Amino acid sequence: MALDSKIPPGPIDKKWTYHKGHMRIVAPANKRRIDVIVVGTGLAGASAAASLAEMGYNVKAFCFQDSARRAHSIAAQGGINAAKNYQNDGDSTYRLFYDTVKGGDYRAREANVYRLAEVSANIIDQCVAQGVPFARDYGGLLDNRSFGGVQVSRTFYARGQTGQQLLLGAYSALMRQVGKGAVKMYDRHEMLDVVIVDGKARGIIARNLITGEIERHGAHAVLLCTGGYGNVFFLSTNAMGSNVTAAWKAHKRGAYFGNPCYTQIHPTCIPVSGTHQSKLTLMSESLRNDGRIWVPAKLEDAKAIREGKKKGSDIPEADRDYYLERRYPAFGNLVPRDVASRAAKERCDAGYGVNKTGEAVYLDFSAAIERYGKLQANVLKIENPSKEKITELGRAVVSEKYGNLFDMYENIVGENPYDHAMKIYPAVHYTMGGLWVDYNLQTTVPGLFALGEANFSDHGANRLGASALMQGLADGYFVVPYTVGDYLADDIRTGPIDTKRAEFDAAEKEVKDRINHFLNNKGTKPVDDFHRALGKVMWDKCGMARNAEGLKQAIEEIRAIRADFWQNVRVPGKADGFNQELEKAGRVADFLELGELMCLDALDRNESCGGHFREEYSETEGPQQGEAKRDDANYAYVAAWEWLGEAGKAQLHKEPLTFEEVKLTQRSYK
């Protein structure tokens, strides 16, 4: 099948308006006859389900958590971008669009990104109207801060809990529709397959996680808002339950998977402490507004710190290497995530790491505390303040801005980050890849849509900070409510979907067979053993840096783990009840197939771009030495993979990316 991105005609700033004006719509009376399933209740899912219900569709919403409010969008910390130009610093729709395309290393689809920038301002207005308590200044107006990869201040925030506040806004809109009966909410339900009838998505098979019952749900369209697949690495900043199952099942039913190898490794996370570790914790990118990242300039100092003979504070200013400020003077500590992560890895690989494992760098607030302390002393008219007073005042300011993050750090590490510089290291955070979608957010399966992190569409090979929240809400509030109508206009006379059809029988049987296999398998090892093994292979060979040799080995190793898994996994308990090991087994089975596709995609892409860094392809000389080397002549395309019936067999389809607005150049932050 040839890929049709369905980009509307016209100049880039008119495409969305033109498209909205020319799409078909479903009349109010007919919307009542149409059922829509929304899987996942994060920012994309909750906003889509609420909006579609407001419009009059019958919506069924599903989440595996015990409440829609707990979807993992809740954990996003730093903020949400919007081209409001409230700061009068030269921001505009075009600049947000440009920054996002450049930040994504020219591997995103221009038209989608422009639309995202275009609706970004509406999102803020919508959220304010819902009662989202954004940070404000003393004049009562909305406050902004800066994020990586940009030179304007366009990030709106609610302390370090922006995702929580936005999600609770969307959740409240959703619950309003639940109260009205316009949305039927199925929490503690996990989608285990999508059902295709006559080539169209017509429903899902879901498991009630409390009773274990396998349920059939029919609908005229299915929206997957099921997040990303970072947990394929076992350790990531994702929630424990975050998984790829819904997207992977869709892939196996015909939806192409776009750019699976594009993974975002976030530079500022709390380093791994031991083998018991179950997840990694992010320290918001907003910290890079005020924190300075450094390692010792001398190898012997780094060694002494690792051995506990010296502390970071013992190293004099002259012997510190603020490597981001050194390498990237124009952006300094606010370079994009992929660049910052690789730079940390480079220093640690060279022996400058500052914790026991050698895999940590400092994020230091002492300069910010002093700067803010002096400013605050001026505000309070304190003449000749003592050093202690300045520190005290400065700490109060830093605490106001980042208090919850500092507390979180102290809880986990057991060390006070006001007294000692934080230690951080990159960790898997987000996946830019996902189900391939056209401009309407429809996958290659008619009637099956993918929104938010679950699709591949807007961030290219690297996502800028504070853009995930923007995309989730843009897709759910302002894009899909229009585009799904255009598709459903053909379904006004279809009538309810019959879930007794053979297609539902077959899908349900497959789901049940798999569950029975797990429970009857006479294995010996828990699910986590396999997940941990997979994660290690992925991190070592398909993580921050990749090479052809390693990727080939990884594919072999993943196959071996997969074979071992099906033979030796032990899942206790029963099918008809609450069984968390059974839930995990199903998810890990899908990760074991996805991991191989990620390696295949990474192997196929013989260039470095964004989060995909192939060691063979970097600049070897000149001012850009060591930086990623893109190959636009051969790889300016979206890799969309088609499932060919078994894991590891996939057909590559290419969607060429054409750039009419943004000139392809080497991405420089120097």
Added chain:
Amino acid sequence: MKLTLKIWRQSGPNDKGKIVDYPVNNVSEDMSFLEMLDVLNDDLVRKGEDPIAFDHDCREGICGSCSLFINGEAHGPGRLITTCQLHMRKFKDGDTIHVEPWRAEAFPVIKDLAVDRGAFDRIQAAGGFVSVNTSGNLVDGNAVPIPKDDADKAFDAATCIGCGACVATCVNSSAMLFVAAKVSQFALLPQGKPEAKRRVMAMVEQMDKEGFGNCSNTGACEVECPKGISLEHIARMNREYLAASVTKE
């Protein structure tokens, strides 16, 4: 360190349930409490036993899933943290630790330590929202300035994670702090004003219907709340409720 865990086991809603003892060895002080349970569960699975069911997801204190009553305290010892943020360095070698689910009539046990908190969602659906549809034509976000203090206070209320520690710790199993946080957030913002009366009446009515008890001002909820939500919000809700009751049509 070595510990003895006394954990509530209950196979389902109709099972009577009992405390079962589990000795655990090799606990590192860097582990979180939930990671310590992971290690125990790993061991149980290897032995062919049924692992302990408990709710958890983000493991960074924000999703509100985790919900353990540890040594008689919601989310265990320590203040302003959820169970997933509790680390083993708070305990010492040889300790005996009691682990139970949230106990409240409105939170029935599903299995072991996992409970059903659907009542919170139903309270939210009754009125915990501003009735505004999705629209591309709303007024600009800066059209109505909101005093910073009001915005900050609204945020302090909105920071509730809906974990239910307030209910679990209350002698009356009251959900007043949870409901008050939502009522208060909207009462403090101009966007929430138009339907403030309707909201507080509907949410309180649903709260009573769910079987939560009343508030007798012991203040335990405020102490155990992982987000430090203040009793002040209950006072504000009471004022809102009183005003709404006397002025309703």
